[in-house]
Amino acid sequence: xxxxxxxxxxxxxxxxxxxxxxxxxxxxxxxxxxxxxxxxxxxxxxxxxxxxxxxxxxxxxxxxxxxxxxxxxxxxxxxxxxxxxxxxxxxxxxxxxxxxxxxxxxxxxxxxxxxxxxxxxxxxxxxxxxxxxxxxxxxxxxxxxxxxxxxxxxxxxxxxxxxxxxxxxxxxxxxxxxxxxxxxxxxxxxxxxxxxxxxxxxxxxxxxxxxxxxxxxxxxxxxxxxxxxxxxxxxxxxxxxxxxxxxxxxxxxxxxxxxxxxxxxxxxxxxxxxxxxxxxxxxxxxxxxxxxxxxxxxxxxxxxxxxxxxxxxxxxxxxxxxxxxxxxxxxxxxxxxxxxxxxxxxxxxxxxxxxxxxxxxxxxxxxxxxxxxxxxxxxxxxxxxxxxxxxxxxxxxxxxxxxxxxxxxxxxxxxxxxx
Amino acid sequence: xxxxxxxxxxxxxxxxxxxxxxxxxxxxxxxxxxxxxxxxxxxxxxxxxxxxxxxxxxxxxxxxxxxxxxxxxxxxxxxxxxxxxxxxxxxxxxxxxxxxxxxxxxxxxxxxxxxxxxxxxxxxxxxxxxxxxxxxxxxxxxxxxxxxxxxxxxxxxxxxxxxxxxxxxxxxxxxxxxxxxxxxxxxxxxxxxxxxxxxxxxxxxxxxxxxxxxxxxxxxxxxxxxxxxxxxxxxxxxxxxxxxxxxxxxxxxxxxxxxxxxxxxxxxxxxxxxxxxxxxxxxxxxxxxxxxxxxxxxxxxxxxxxxxxxxxxxxxxxxxxxxxxxxxxxxxxxxxxxxxxxxxxxxxxxxxxxxxxxxxxxxxxxxxxxxxxxxxxxxxxxxxxxxxxxxxxxxxxxxxxxxxxxxxxxxxxxxxxxx
Numbered sequence: 001x002x003x004x005x006x007x008x009x010x011x012x013x014x015x016x017x018x019x020x021x022x023x024x025x026x027x028x029x030x031x032x033x034x035x036x037x038x039x040x041x042x043x044x045x046x047x048x049x050x051x052x053x054x055x056x057x058x059x060x061x062x063x064x065x066x067x068x069x070x071x072x073x074x075x076x077x078x079x080x081x082x083x084x085x086x087x088x089x090x091x092x093x094x095x096x097x098x099x100x101x102x103x104x105x106x107x108x109x110x111x112x113x114x115x116x117x118x119x120x121x122x123x124x125x126x127x128x129x130x131x132x133x134x135x136x137x138x139x140x141x142x143x144x145x146x147x148x149x150x151x152x153x154x155x156x157x158x159x160x161x162x163x164x165x166x167x168x169x170x171x172x173x174x175x176x177x178x179x180x181x182x183x184x185x186x187x188x189x190x191x192x193x194x195x196x197x198x199x200x201x202x203x204x205x206x207x208x209x210x211x212x213x214x215x216x217x218x219x220x221x222x223x224x225x226x227x228x229x230x231x232x233x234x235x236x237x238x239x240x241x242x243x244x245x246x247x248x249x250x251x252x253x254x255x256x257x258x259x260x261x262x263x264x265x266x267x268x269x270x271x272x273x274x275x276x277x278x279x280x281x282x283x284x285x286x287x288x289x290x291x292x293x294x295x296x297x298x299x300x301x302x303x304x305x306x307x308x309x310x311x312x313x314x315x316x317x318x319x320x321x322x323x324x325x326x327x328x329x330x331x332x333x334x335x336x337x338x339x340x341x342x343x344x345x346x347x348x349x350x351x352x353x354x355x356x357x358x359x360x361x362x363x364x365x366x367x368x369x370x371x372x373x374x375x376x377x378x379x380x381x382x383x384x385x386x387x388x389x390x391x392x393x394x395x396x397x398x399x400x401x402x403x404x405x406x407x408x409x410x411x412x413x414x415x416x417x418x419x
Numbered sequence: 420x421x422x423x424x425x426x427x428x429x430x431x432x433x434x435x436x437x438x439x440x441x442x443x444x445x446x447x448x449x450x451x452x453x454x455x456x457x458x459x460x461x462x463x464x465x466x467x468x469x470x471x472x473x474x475x476x477x478x479x480x481x482x483x484x485x486x487x488x489x490x491x492x493x494x495x496x497x498x499x500x501x502x503x504x505x506x507x508x509x510x511x512x513x514x515x516x517x518x519x520x521x522x523x524x525x526x527x528x529x530x531x532x533x534x535x536x537x538x539x540x541x542x543x544x545x546x547x548x549x550x551x552x553x554x555x556x557x558x559x560x561x562x563x564x565x566x567x568x569x570x571x572x573x574x575x576x577x578x579x580x581x582x583x584x585x586x587x588x589x590x591x592x593x594x595x596x597x598x599x600x601x602x603x604x605x606x607x608x609x610x611x612x613x614x615x616x617x618x619x620x621x622x623x624x625x626x627x628x629x630x631x632x633x634x635x636x637x638x639x640x641x642x643x644x645x646x647x648x649x650x651x652x653x654x655x656x657x658x659x660x661x662x663x664x665x666x667x668x669x670x671x672x673x674x675x676x677x678x679x680x681x682x683x684x685x686x687x688x689x690x691x692x693x694x695x696x697x698x699x700x701x702x703x704x705x706x707x708x709x710x711x712x713x714x715x716x717x718x719x720x721x722x723x724x725x726x727x728x729x730x731x732x733x734x735x736x737x738x739x740x741x742x743x744x745x746x747x748x749x750x751x752x753x754x755x756x757x758x759x760x761x762x763x764x765x766x767x768x769x770x771x772x773x774x775x776x777x778x779x780x781x782x783x784x785x786x787x788x789x790x791x792x793x794x795x796x797x798x799x800x801x802x803x804x805x806x807x808x809x810x811x812x813x814x815x816x817x818x819x820x821x822x823x824x825x826x827x828x829x830x831x832x833x834x835x836x837x838x
Contacts, residue, residue: 025754029777108799114788116798123810124780202641206810222621222644227811248833255835335444357828358448361543369533369831378836379535379827380527391542391625391824392646393812405810408798409776412788414667416674417797 009188013197016152017204019182020125024150026180028122032099034177035146039095042173043088046138049169050084056165057134064158076132077159087138090383094142097382100401101148115411120404122148127198127208129154129220134162136211141170141184143383147403150183152205154198157189199224206405207393211386214313229394231386234264234341235313236371239330239356240284241347242275248368249280249346250287253319256344256371258291262315264387265342265374269310269320271330277323288319297321310337327352331359338362340389342374363389363396428607432616435571436623438601439544443569445599447541451518453596454565458514461592462507465557468588469503475584476553483577495551496578506557509802513561516801519820520567534830539823541567546617546627548573548639553581555630560589560603562802566822569602571624573617576608618643625824630805633732648813648821650805653683653760654732655790658749658775659703660766661694667787668699668765669706672738675763675790677710681734683806684761684793688729688739690749696742707738716740729756746771750778757781759808761793782808782815 007015046053057079064074100120107117126149128140137153144151155163163186171181187194199208199220208228210220221228238256240249256267272280285295285302296305296318309320310333324330334343344366345356353367364374374397376384381399388394394402426434465472476498483493519539526536545568547559556572563570574582582605590600606613618627618639627647629639640647657675659668675686691699704714704721715724715737728739729752743749753762763785764775772786783793793816795803800818807813813821 025778025780028780110797110799114792118815121780225641227646227809229811245833251833251835259836259838353830359444361444361447361540362826364827364829366829367831368833369829370835372836373533373829373834374827378529380529390646392648395825396537396827406814407781408783408793408815410783410785410788410792411772412786412792414664414670414787415792416670416789417678417791419678 009190009193010197013152013187013194014201014204016182016185016187017125017198017201020150020152020185021204023180023182024122024124024148027145027148027150027183028101030148030179032101035099035148036095038173038177038179039091039142039146041177042138042141042170043091043095045169045173046084046088046091046166049165050081053084053162053165053169054079054081056161059161060159069158073132073158077134077162079134079162083135087135090135090139091142094146094383097146097400099146100404103401105406112415113412114415117409118406119409120401121407123403123405124206125150125152125204126403127152127154127205127226129195129198129208129210129212129216130156131212131216132156132159134159134166137163137166137186138170139383141167143385143400143403145183147400149403152185152187152198154187154194155189160189163189195220196223199226199228202226209386227393229386229388229398230390231388231398232264233313233339233389234266234387235268235311235337235339236265236342236344237269237271237330237334237338238267238344238346238371239271239324239327239334240273240276240280241327241345241349241352241356242273243349243352244273244276244280244346245348246276246280246283250284252344252346252368252370253284254287254291257288257293257319258317259370259372261317264313265371266315267319267344267371268312268314269322269337271322271324271333273327273330274323274325281323285321292317294318295321299323313339327355331356334360334362341387342366342371344369344371363387428609428612429616432606432613433620433623435601435604435606436544436617436620439569439571439604440623442599442601443541443543443567446564446567446569446602447520449567449598451520454518454567455514457592457596457598458510458561458565460596461557461560461589462510462514464588464592465503465507465510465585468584469500472503472581472584472588473498473500475580478580479578488577492551492577496553496581498553498581502554506554509554509558510561513565513802516565516819518565519823522820524825531834532831533834536828537825538828539820540826542822542824543625544569544571544623545822546571546573546624546645548614548617548627548629548631548635549575550631550635551575551578553578553585556582556585556605557589558802560586562804562819562822564602566819568822571604571606571617573606573614574608579608582608614639615642618645618647621645628805646812648805648807648817649809650807650817651683652732652758652808653685653806654687654730654756654758655684655761655763656688656690656749656753656757657686657763657765657790658690658743658746658753659692659695659699660746660764660768660771660775661692662768662771663692663695663699663765664767665695665699665702669703671763671765671787671789672703673706673710676707676712676738677736678789678791680736683732684790685734686738686763686790687731687733688741688756690741690743690752692746692749693742693744700742704740711736713737714740718742732758746774750775753779753781760806761785761790763788763790782806
C-alpha cells in the first residue's frame, strides 16, 4: 500500500492494515520452502541495492546531524556496508530457523472418535513500533514473514528515508515471488497519529510490539485497544547471599554491569546479605570502581542513594548497592523495585537458591550466572523479537514461536454431541 | 479485604487488588496437596452453609422479581439445593485435576553448562467480570486457586447477596487453612466504576477475563489498560460442501442448532454449496423447520435475510442460510462475518477438508462434526474458564494451563557472558 495523497494519516494506516490483513490470509498457507526462498531472495536484493540504501541513509544521517542530534543517536541511525551485511545475514539466519507454523502442540482422539489437533498458526497481522535503528525494519519483516505474519512497521521519522528504501526492496521481492506485497508495509512516521491508529485498529491488527524506551512502551501499552506485548524494561538485581562465593559474585556482577551497560539485561542494583557484607562489600565495590562504575549506596564512600536509585534503570556505568538483612528482605526489595525482567542470586546453598527461584516473580531467575544471559540468541532461539516482561502470551526472550497462535483442527465422521 | 466505609469505589478496588497481589505471592509456592485440601474443604464448607447461601440467594431473587426482571434471568440467578451440589461438585472436580504449576514446558543445557528450565507459574492476580449466575463466583475461585492465582470477582449486582455469602465461606476456609484470605475477594458491584478500576489497575492485576454478553466483553476489552482475554462471542458457520453426505450434514446442523441454542458454540449460519443445493437444501430446511427453527435466507419460503442476519449471533431457534458458489465463497463469507470461534465443513472429500481447515481463521475448525464440541469439558480439560476468541495467549476452550505464565529458571556455577 502506498499512501494516497490527501488522506488523513489515520485513514492511510487503516487502509494499510486492511491490506495487511488480506495479505496475511495467503501467508498462512505458504510452505516453509516458499518462505525461505523469499527470505534468501530478500537478502540478495538488499545486498544488491546496498548503494541506494546507503544513499537514502545518508539523507537521514544528514538531516539528523543538521538537527543537532546527539552523536550516539546518529550512530544508531547510520548504516554502513558492514551493517548491511549484518542485516542480510540476519535474514539468512531466519531462513535457516525451523518454521514454527504447522507444529502440532498437542492432540488426542476422544472416546467418540473425534480427532483433535492443536496446531501452531500465524497470529495474522503484527505491528512493530520502534526507534532509530533501520536494521529493525528488516529484522521485523524477516521474523514476521517466517512465522507467516504480515507486518506493519512504524519506524522512527529520523530513519524515514532508510526505512522506505529497505521496505521498497522487500515489497519488490515479494511481488517477484508472487506473494502479496502488502505482507510488509511502512506506516507514516511524520507524527504520533500513525501509532494511535495502529494500536486502535481492532479487528485488523492482532498484536503490537513496541521496541524502544520506557516512554514509548508505556504509551503503546496504555493506549492500545489491540493486544500488545510489553518488552524490555529491565531493573535487574543480583543478590549476594550469605553463602555466596565472593569471587564468583564479583565476577558475575562485573560482567552483568560492564559487558554492555546500555542493554536491558544489565544489572542495576546489587543486594548484599548482611551475613557476608564484611567480606564481600569491599572486593565487589573495589572491582566495580576499578572498571569505572559509580556505586550509589548507603555505605561510607558511596554516592548517597535515594529512592530514585532503587527504581533506576541506569543503562550506564552506574549501579545501586544495598545491604539487606536476609533473603526475605532481598526478595521484598526486588518485589518493590524490580521490573520482572531478570533477577539473580549468588549462593553456594541450594536451599537458598531454590527458595529464591520459587519466590521471585520475573521472566528469568538465575542462580550463579550473569543476568546478561537473558537473551534470545543465548537461549538458542536464533532470532529475538524482544524480551517480554509481561506474563500473558510470552515471557522472557521471544523467538519465532512467540509470533504464533494456535488453532484446534477437529476431524470427525458425523459426530454430534449428546444432549 | 473488606471495603472500608467512606472510601470511593475506585480506592476500595485498588486496595483489594493490592491485597490480592500480596496474597498471590504466597499462593505461588503452595504445594498441590495443600491446594487440593483447601478446595475440598471449601466444597464441604459450602455444603454445610447451604441454608445461609440459599437465604442470601432468596434476597437476590426477590429483589430481581420485584424489579420485574424477566423469568429466564431470574432462573439463572436462582440457586437450589441441586445447584449447590453442582457448585461443590465443581470444586471437587478441580481438586482432582492435574496441577498446572511447576510443569516444565521445555529445558536444555547450554554449551557453557548453564541449565535452563521454562516452568509454568501462576499469572498472579486474575480478574473475572461476569453476569448473573452465582456459580461462576465459586468456579472462578476454584480454577484460580488451583492454578495458584489470587482472584478478584466482579459479579452482577443482581447476585450481590449470593456472591457475598459464597465469598465469605471461601475466605473463612482460607483463613482456617492458614492461607491469606485475600486470595479471593468480591469487588463492589453497585455501579460500573469497580469494573473500570479493575481493568485499569496496571501493575496489580495480571489479566481480566470478561464472561458474559458481547456488550460487557467489548466494554472490558476496549477500555482495559491491563491484559484481557476476549471470550465467547460465537457466530459459527457450517459449510455443506458439494461432496457432503446430506444425511450427515442434516444431523450435524440439527445438533449444532437445537441441542442448546443459547450457548456460544451453536451454529448460526449454514452455507450450502451451489453444487449440492438441489439435493441438500430441501431436507436440511425441512429438518430445521420440523424442530421449530426459523430459517432466514434468500430462498423462496424463508424469512428474507438481511445483512444483519449474516452478522447475527441469534442464540435462539433461528438460523441464517445462504447458498454459496464454492469453497472460496464460503471461506470469504466466514472471513467477513465469523467471530473466529468455531467453523465447520461437511464433506467427504479430504482435499476440501484440508483446504478449509488450513484457510479458515478460527479457534476451532471442524470436519464432519458438530460445532457443539468446542467446549473445555468435551476437549477433556475438566474445567473451563471460557472460550477465547482472541489469538494472543489462549485460543479456544481455556483450562487450568491457560491461567498460567512461565518463568525461566537458570542454574549455573559462575558463568559470565563473553563480550
